[in-house]
Amino acid sequence: MPILSRPALIEHLVRTRIAGDVATPRDNNLSHYRKLANGDRHYWLGLELGDRWADEQDVLAVMAERCGVNDDPAHRTGQDTIDPELTVDALDRAAARLRKAAAGKQRVLFATGHPGALIDAHSRVAAALRAQGCDIVRIPGGLTADEGYVVQFADVAVFERGATLWHTHSPEPMNAILDGLEALGEPRPDLVVADHGWAGRAGQRGIDSVGYADCNDPALFIGEAEGTMQVTIPLDDHVIDPRYYEPLTDYLLDASGLL
Incomplete structure (x- = not known):
């Protein structure tokens, strides 16, 4: 199989839902962001985050920047995305x-x-x-x-x-x-x-x-x-x-x- 170009790989990622409109729903994402912010260590994935991320909106901002989820805090349910x-x-x-x-x-x-x-x-x-x-x-x-x-x-x-x-x-x-x-x-x-x-x-x-x-x-x-x-x-x-x-x-x- 030939190596995909960047545009072709992006098309593949979206078509297979590895990225783009992914299966993980928005409410599940926000629930995990909230639990991380509230100090639930299960969601810290082995990192030591202290109280630096106690604001759920700060977590959402990082996820919008680095993962490509919807950055609108009013978007609470339905589809979410990975860029x-x-x-x-x-x-x-x-x-x-x-x-x-x-x-x-x-x-x-x-x-x-x-x-x-x-x-x-x-x-x-x-x-x-x-x-x-x-x-x-x-x-x-x-x-x-x-x-x-x-x-x-x-x-x-x-x-x-x-x-x-x-x-x-x-x-x-x-x-x-x-x-x-x-x-x-x-x-x-x-x-x-x-x-x-x-x-x-x-x-x-x-x-x-x-x-x-x-x-x-x-x-x-x-x-x-x-x-x-x-x-x-x-x-x-x-x-x-x-x-x-x-x-x-x-x-x-x-x-x-x-x-």
Whole structure:
């Protein structure tokens, strides 16, 4: 499949609803912004936000600027949006960080709280970086968090419970990995590519972190605004067919010089 041009990728993102008019409704977005502002740490995604974002309207303003949601506070229900131009802009920023990782043959960790959607996208980038000489982190065995296990498939760390890979926002699996590496005397990653609390906690612990985030997950966008996150890429993080992410991943790999 040829690499899509920027305009063609934007058309693909809108057509598949990875961006544009996305499935996440406006009232769900605003509910999450309010809960973050009210100090619900579940919505902080591993970041430490203190009381700096106690005004819901400040959260909305960041999300309008960095994700492309509707900036009208009176718009309370119905359709909301992710700006596909912002998605591709963020892919370009992520590509620059991946080029740096490849040039320095850095140590990189991949993880996802959305194994049903994003594991292949992460795995492909991991394989491309390994081919350039990067050290893709192999997580320690026997790690536990949140009454489950932290395991690794196709170079991507995931959360498993009851023989099932789980969707999780929790930062605790990332804590388990970083603490496990330290206990073994292994170096921590130079870069984490992840999402949800995996990405936020890595950034909070001082590691360069690139994260994918949906329009109802404002914390990672705030993290980039504050400089804790290196890059946050806005997209619907669980569309109906994970193959829809393939052109996006192709674009990222090409822009990174990894194809």
